[in-house]
Amino acid sequence: MKKFLFFLLFAAFGATTLAGQNAPVIPVENAQWKELHITIAGPQTRFTVICGDTLIGQQTWSKVHLVSTDTNLQVVWSIYQGALRSDDTKAWFIPAETTDTILLYDFTLEAGDTFELVQPWSTWVDKIVVDFTEELLIGGKLRKVIHFEPIPWAYEDEFWMEGIGSNRGLLNRGTGQGPDYGTYLSCFRHNEEIINFSQQPCLFPDMPECPFSGVGESDKPAVSIYVNPNPANTEAVISVSESGVPDWEVKIFNVDGKLIHREETTLPLSLRVDEWPARVYLLSVKSTGNNSIQSSRLFVVQH
Structure with missing residues (x-):
């Protein structure tokens, strides 16, 4: 993992830190996750995009879309995946077609803590245990990184990065991996900040403006x-x-x-x-x- 992050680490001089800023621990606007999906047919790319917001109860939630593009980065289709909300330590998700709230990330976790992993797209529930935590300089910001103990269905160990999400993408934490399948976070974009986790160019589709949707009836x-x-x-x-x-x-x-x-x-x-x-x-x-x-x-x- 440290080799994976090595090229993201810079000298600490002049770095900013996310801790104590009261900013959402997972971005809830102007963010895209470029994810590389490995299959036996070869690598394929998809984008998870924050686009627009909606009211659920008395709270504003951000809408999450899965986006597919052609080779020119023109959007082929997009599908509403659910709603995201975050404070400065935790993030929650409500999958489309349900009213169930899932705890997506918890950055208060420390070594030895157990996290109940609920997958957004299934009834599968498992538990993962924190191996250790550390602070690393990623994209010019000092971020808490949570490393988890190895899990049987994963080809590589999972870790979470404060202000970004999992090394498998926003919603793919805890998903299965193997030599010829699995999902990996390739690039991350928030506002004008772009962080490259691969050796490939970080190119993103241009997304249209997503207006506020009121009570979210259009999402049902x-x-x-x-x-x-x-x-x-x-x-x-x-x-x-x-x-x-x-x-x-x-x-x-x-x-x-x-x-x-x-x-x-x-x-x-x-x-x-x-x-x-x-x-x-x-x-x-x-x-x-x-x-x-x-x-x-x-x-x-x-x-």
């Missing part, structure tokens, strides 16, 4: 989609909340926007995924009748 899907189990291993059952709609068009995309499955069918639908690469997929369903309704969600294949 017309129909709820369910995938069980999630993560899926050999088989995924797709169903929807609209039992009175007989016919649906089902499309599944990888995170680069490539269509990998399409069929017109009734729901529930049982889908074999045992030969699919372990990764995140975008599921879209659309009714084929006159009064068309549609919605999208993410799900995970994990072997």
